[in-house]
Amino acid sequence: MEEVNKKYKKILNDLLNISKNDSCIFSNVNNKTIFDVQKKFGDGLFNKIISEKDFNLPLTQINNEYFINQILKCNSIEELISLYKAFNEEIPDELNNLLKKNNVSIEKIKNELIKSMEINRQKFSFEWKLIVNKARALNEQNNLWPIHLGFIYITLRIDNKVVQAPMFFKEVNIKIKNSMVSIVSIGDIKINEKLIYFLESNNFLLNIDVDYSKMSIKELFEVIKYSWSQNFRIPETLKGFIPNFKDNEINNNTVMIWPGVSLGFFEPTGGYLRKLMLKILKEGHLDNILEVEFDKNIYKKTIIDSIFKKNFGFYKIVHSNLSQDKAIVSALNQNTIIWGPPGTGKSQTITNILTNILMFNKTALVVSQKKAALEVLKNRMESLEIFCLFILNDREMNKKKFYEPMKNYINFLENFNLNAEERMIKIISDKEKELMKLTNSIMKNDLVKENIILFSEFDKANGYNEELLNNLMMLDHNIKFNIEELRKIKNKKNKMVKHIIKYNNLQKNKHQYSSKKIKQQINIVANNFIDKPIDLDHFLVNKDKINPQLWNKLDLLKHNNDRKNKSWINDHNNLKIIIAKKIIEKIKNFDLSLKAKYNDFALDVRAASLDPTVLIKKHADIIKIIYPVIITTPETDLQSWTKGEFDYALLDESSQIYLEKGLPILYLAKIKILAGDDQQMQPSKWFASKLDNEENPFGKIESLLDYAVAKGVYALLLDKNYRSSFASLMTFNSQIFYKGELDVVDTWKENNDFLPIEVINVEGVWENSKNDKEIDEVIKQTLFNINKFQKIIILAFNASQQLAIESKIIESHPELEQAINEQKILIRNIENIQGDEGDLLIASIAYDKNTKLHATYVAKPGGKNALNVATSRAKDKMIVIKSINSEDIINNTSEDIMVFKEWLKFLDMNEEERKNYKYYKNEVIENEENERLINKTNVSIEIDNLTNILIKSIQEDLEKHFEDFNSKFDFVVNYSIGTLQIPVAILNKSTKQFIVGMFLDTYKYWKSYDEYVLDKDIENFFIIKKYPIQRISLLNWNIKKELIFARILDHLKKYKEDILKKIPEKINIPQNI
Secondary structure, three states: OHHHHHHOHHHHHHHHOEOOOOOOOEOOOOOOOEEEHHHHHHHHHHHHHHHOOOEEEEOHHHHHHHHHHHHHHOOOHHHHHHHHHHOOOOOOHHHHHHHOOOOOOHHHHHHHHHHHHHHOHHHHHHHHHHHHHHHHHHHHHHOOOOEEEEEEEEEEEEOOEEEEEEEEEEEOEEEEEOOEEEEEEOOOEEEOHHHHHHHHHOOOOOOOOOOOOOOOHHHHHHHHHHHHOOOOOOOOOOOOOOOOOOHHHOOOOOOEEEEEEEEEEOOOOOHHHHHHHHHHHHHOOHHHHOOOOOOOHHHHHHHHHHHHHOOOOEOOOOOOOHHHHHHHHHHHHOOEEEEOOOOOOHHHHHHHHHHHHHHOOOOEEEEEOOHHHHHHHHHHOHHHHHHEEEOOOOOOOOHHHHHHHHHHHHHHHHOOOOOOOOOOEOOOOHHHHHHHHHHHHHHOOOOHHHHHHHHHHHHHHHOOOHHHHHHHHHOOOOOOOOHHHHHHOOOOHHHHHHHHHHHHOOHHHOOOOOHHHHHHHHHHHHHHOOOOOOOHHHHHHOHHHOOHHHHHHHHHHHHOOOOOOOOOOOOHHHHHHHHHHHHHHHHHOOOHHHHHHHHHHHHHHHHOOOOHHHHHHHOHHHHHHHOOEEEEOOOOOOOOOOOOOEEEEEEEOHHHOEHHHHHHHHHOEEEEEEEEOOOOOOOOOOEOOOOOOOOOOOOOOOEHHHHHHHHOOOEEEOOEOOOOOOHHHOHHHHHHHHOOOOEOOOOOOOOOOOOOEEEEEOOOOOEOOEOHHHHHHHHHHHHHHOOOOOOEEEEEOOHHHHHHHHHHHHHHOHHHHHHHHOOOEEEEEOOOOOOOOEEEEEEEEEEEOOOOHHHOHHHOOOHHHHHHHHOOOEEEEEEEEEEOOHHHOOOOOOHHHHHHHHHHHHHOOOHHHHHOHHHHHOOOOOHHHHHHHOOOOOOOOOOOHHHHHHHHHHHHHHHHHEOOHHHHEEEEEEEEEOOEEEEEEEEEOOOOOEEEEEEEEOOOOOOOHHHHHHHHHHHHHHHHOOOOEEEEEHHHHHHOHHHHHHHHHHHHOOOOOOOEOOOOOOOOOOOOO
8 A cells, every 4th residue: 555655646745735825725815816805895895795695785985985994093104004014005105205205294194195095096996807807817717717705714734734714705706887896796605625625634624514505604604603613713703804824924733713704816616526536546446547558559440440441420510621530430439639739620529529429329528627618619519519518607607607508408308399310421431432442453453554544545535435445456456557547538448448558568468467357457447436536556556555454444433533522511400309309218218206306407497596516416317317418627526426427538628637637537437538739738736746756657747638648548630720821820830849740721812911920029128027118019909900800819928918918908998998898809828828719819928138038937847838829829810029039049958948939030931931831940851842842843752653644744735725824824843831732733923822723633542541531631621721722633634634624724814814825615614523
């Protein structure tokens, strides 16, 4: 047992050692995040708050009235100074200035102070606006509403651990209307779970046997006085100031209880998770939570077998690419890590996973540290969200938003009378598999290249059929027919015979070529080829290469070569009906006990009076049946569920979830799915473990994702970025953080009127924890762009710069403040931006060349992860406002600082260099090759022989077909757009604008299904990115050349009306070639 405890020492420490920085364990009044209600707001508000269960009370007037009365009572300067210190208020400049003067009366000082307070009255609402904005931001991040009243304060010291915190909380909201600030409470009383856990871990038991949730604060205090008075010294009244000791002033080793009520930022949940984690450790289940196979090929085989070999199908309500489809298949079958770099469609992938879980009658627990990620998921689930119980704390603390969907759901179930059918979707269809088998049999032939070319030419001239080929094969390949001359005498067979004898000089070989044989040959030609535009002698010279069986297969391929790249999705409304029928069938089979429980549940839902956590605990049995999917954040109390009760646990943003918080969630499920990215933000720690022993397996593990990687859980990368409309917004991230494996390309636009990255150097100064020049520029750019972009994110590289920007907006720019309230503008710092995205990102770096960067967030371990997150939020444009350059940063041993320096270098590049950063960054590419990849016409050395033939043929025919093609257009091979290339592109020569691209199908994928779907996936990515693309197969190029040209012409004529020498007549442009 000692060895076991040693192994898990870090986890145990993290469970038991709660940081004093957590206000639920230790808090002081600072009048910024923690306020003493009686000191700050006076007796009147205090008495109403403790007496009323629900209240809506003004703050401003009470605060000023009480403090002014206290000032008037002071009779000396010393008393005034003591008053300000007692109320934790900063001594104003007015008082300090008056103290420096001689012979100033105390009355004058008091009058000046009161006058100053009246002047600053308006600033009161301004300060509370900042507090409310901070609370909303925290709620959006972690689903916890942070503003609470705290009461029944406890102080205690155990060794070096100090407690000064409230035992109970009551949620409140701060509302501001017309500069009037009010405190509103509609929440129940709840216990400080962290404090209780800490006390119980140290053998202090404080029990309350009654339901106190609906009591007023005063009623609960009376219960505590009665229940605890024998064991603890209880104050006679709650009225009084809360304890406000420094940690070294607390020395009592027994619990002391204090009066007073605080108002502030608290996050009191977490006790349930810690208890469950301790249970897992004690029962020895931890090592078995994430089971892995040694042979990782088992996982790969599961995916391949599912997609390609078995009679597999699945459901999708949002479009997905190949990497997402593979992630879905893996997640449904086995423990899986889904690597989701920024903007790669992680939420879409999760949506489709949940769709299949619902359709296959399974259950899932979905958890994310960030509430915002779950809100996105809720929207993506469309009509299927009705089957998911979202336990999300509304930012306005409105129970209606929790209960309304539940009411709608039970009404839907109770009045259901619908039918529907929906087919499953396959990644590769049965028809495509047959086509692959055909292609495979064709490409194995040694003379496949020659036969494809010959077949294409023959088919174009004659229209292939097997009988015609048989006639060709009956012709003597030693005879030259000179068919052009034969056509002139086609109705005179005797002359045709003489022509053949003379043309081939057959007089000397009459024994070999009799007149009868020649007539037979002439008959074959006259009956089959004389009217065909065919060079018959060309085919006969190559007759020994022709494989008739292969030609039959090529004919089949020709008629089945129109690959469909469309990504099919299911109708979510039909799926909703199918899922509902399964759930209703369960309800109809309820016994009397379950029927009674359901009726009780429906009554409580329609009454909508219970706190959501109480409802879930009370009705867990029914919720488990009618809600297959629970979606929430890690802190939610799920004690009604036991080990392995969910079929799946899906943890989003798992790199932000600490091990001791994530493992209890995984414990509740059979199959574990972890979505996340270790190149993005790591979690912020509640606990204060300092154990970094290399011998301990948990010593270096920070997040749940780290643990899963260390255990060897099978991982798949989502490899395509969809968020960014321009490659340059993500090429740096792809190359630096994802080794170039993340595919990023521009979204194609005919005209673009702005640069995706704009850099503004303002030469500001970083002083007093802000950069005023950058703040002014941020506001200027925001005002300029407010009506150009639907959503703007203002990003500061540190929290103080964020606060300064936010303060200036609230103080001086009401139109921007309104946009913030409507969430058209988000203000974030580099530590809390993960999960957000905007059309425009305006970033203020804030630091200047003299800043000691080693003390900044970007220089800390994990700073580069924060940079990756921060710089990947923009959809359309990023404006970087800065006062520092890359050369201002000297070489440093910190990897995080050097990544920041590299990013500053990236900002100095032009747009073309940023877009193709992958190739500029890769030093092994020679300069000539580098230039080729950026729009030169050289043919890549990687191009295979068949592709080379097709490229040359296309280029030659374009030059023949279009007048002055080379002077007006660029024909570019392997055209680079971000991290990917289009095999052939035609550009406007003068503007270098992309006009049309060509994907060349030379059947390179013939050996495997995987290569086929990958080839299709890349092409489809460009189609999704709106590129005008033509797919040209080697087989169809010669056969349908005019049709293909017509499609190309449709694009080119937008730019040059005079390019065509000869427009093919009566050509209907096909939709698919």
